[in-house]
Amino acid sequence: MADSRPGGRSERVRVAILDAALAQLMSDGYDALSIGRVAKAAGVAETTVYRRWPTSADLAASALAHLAHTENPIPDTGSLAGDLRAILRQIIDLISRPDVERIVRTSAALDTTAAETRKSFWENRLASSAAIVESAVTRGELAAGTDPGEVMEFLVAPAYLRLLLLDRPLDADLLETSVRRTLAAFGAS
Amino acid sequence: MADSRPGGRSERVRVAILDAALAQLMSDGYDALSIGRVAKAAGVAETTVYRRWPTSADLAASALAHLAHTENPIPDTGSLAGDLRAILRQIIDLISRPDVERIVRTSAALDTTAAETRKSFWENRLASSAAIVESAVTRGELAAGTDPGEVMEFLVAPAYLRLLLLDRPLDADLLETSVRRTLAAFGAS
Numbered sequence: 409m410a411d412s413r414p415g416g417r418s419e420r421v422r423v424a425i426l427d428a429a430l431a432q433l434m435s436d437g438y439d440a441l442s443i444g445r446v447a448k449a450a451g452v453a454e455t456t457v458y459r460r461w462p463t464s465a466d467l468a469a470s471a472l473a474h475l476a477h478t479e480n481p482i483p484d485t486g487s488l489a490g491d492l493r494a495i496l497r498q499i500i501d502l503i504s505r506p507d508v509e510r511i512v513r514t515s516a517a518l519d520t521t522a523a524e525t526r527k528s529f530w531e532n533r534l535a536s537s538a539a540i541v542e543s544a545v546t547r548g549e550l551a552a553g554t555d556p557g558e559v560m561e562f563l564v565a566p567a568y569l570r571l572l573l574l575d576r577p578l579d580a581d582l583l584e585t586s587v588r589r590t591l592a593a594f595g596a597s
Numbered sequence: 598m599a600d601s602r603p604g605g606r607s608e609r610v611r612v613a614i615l616d617a618a619l620a621q622l623m624s625d626g627y628d629a630l631s632i633g634r635v636a637k638a639a640g641v642a643e644t645t646v647y648r649r650w651p652t653s654a655d656l657a658a659s660a661l662a663h664l665a666h667t668e669n670p671i672p673d674t675g676s677l678a679g680d681l682r683a684i685l686r687q688i689i690d691l692i693s694r695p696d697v698e699r700i701v702r703t704s705a706a707l708d709t710t711a712a713e714t715r716k717s718f719w720e721n722r723l724a725s726s727a728a729i730v731e732s733a734v735t736r737g738e739l740a741a742g743t744d745p746g747e748v749m750e751f752l753v754a755p756a757y758l759r760l761l762l763l764d765r766p767l768d769a770d771l772l773e774t775s776v777r778r779t780l781a782a783f784g785a786s
Contacts, residue, residue, distance in 0.1 A: 512762075513705055513706050513707075514706060515762065516702055516705040516761040516762055517702045518702075523764060526762055526763075526764055527763075527764045530762060530763050530764070558774060558778075561755045561758060561759070562751075562755060562778055564758070565751075565754030565755045565757070565758040566750045566751060566754045568754070568757070568758050568761070568762065569750060569757050569758065570750070572757070573701075573705055573715055573719060573757065574716075574719050574750070575712060575715055575716045575719070589747075589751055589782035589783070590782070592781055592782045592783075592784065593751075593778035593779070593781045593782035594778070595781065
């Protein structure tokens with residue numbers, strides 16, 4: 409029976425595969441992602457990869473989710489302002505890294521394989537960060553029924569726009585402005 | 598002496614060149630933009646193009662500014678809400694066109710030639726739309742000192758994020774939400 413506990417063999421194999429896929433994505437981009445090369449780099453049989461990720465799009469989506477899970481955990485600081493600031497700071501740090509910036513740009517460029525990867529990655533991320541909004545509703549900081557996806561879109565959109573199209577800095581000013589504007593936009597108390 | 602009045606010969610030549618450049622950008626992308634082919638399509642000598650646009654990046658930036666100028670004029674409806682709704686509707690209509698979507702995606706992907714094009718295009722657009730915020734300040738709808746670029750970034754960012762990364766619809770709901778959230782974010786009265 410597979411041992412999927414954290415630290416178990418199955419989990420170590422999963423992480424080795426995702427790390428290898430991520431390294432390959434970052435150096436060569438989506439189009440070049442090869443399950444054969446990832447399996448070789450991770451020291452496993454190709455079938456081990458295919459069993460869990462039937463297509464390279466599935467593998468790319470999981471590798472990016474793995475990156476986000478590791479580098480961009482969902483914060484729980486006790487206040488909406490604190491949570492929004494913490495998650496946006498992580499995102500800005502992450503997409504400011506040249507290797508990650510390259511992946512984001514490539515992802516934005518493609519509309520075939522990458523579209524599926526993008527879609528599952530973002531659905532997953534928006535769903536995970538819903539906890540931030542739900543906690544804020546529980547604490548009475550946001551109105552019941554506030555759409556978590558909408559809050560996150562508004563919070564992160566200026567950072568991605570600056571990165572991808574405006575060539576304006578992702579600095580502390582953007583961070584504070586985005587948090588403050590988002591709180592005001594959703595009538596946070 | 599060159600006749601640069603609207604409808605004058607110099608102006609007709611300029612528009613013919615920009616139309617040809619735009620058509621080529623839309624069909625073949627940035628990387629393939631060739632001043633020689635643009636000159637041929639516009640029926641002018643290459644030197645006529647080079648005199649005004651020394652590099653293909655200059656030409657691409659002007660062609661996109663020409664598209665924006667034609668399809669996306671700065672509105673003046675008499676209210677901030679009206680202006681924001683009008684300009685965002687135009688932008689959504691424009692970037693929803695498959696040929697324009699392709700240019701936006703390509704533009705986001707590249708970080709060499711395209712970066713200069715992107716930068717001058719956006720600086721130009723943010724500067725033109727400053728009039729919307731300035732009028733709103735004059736009417737007392739926004740506080741004096743409101744940064745026009747910041748307002749425009751917040752207004753349009755979710756639409757670009759949806760187009761480029763989220764694969765979520767650019768629909769009437771996004772339009773209304775973005776306008777409403779932006780008004781609230783900047784404390785518009």
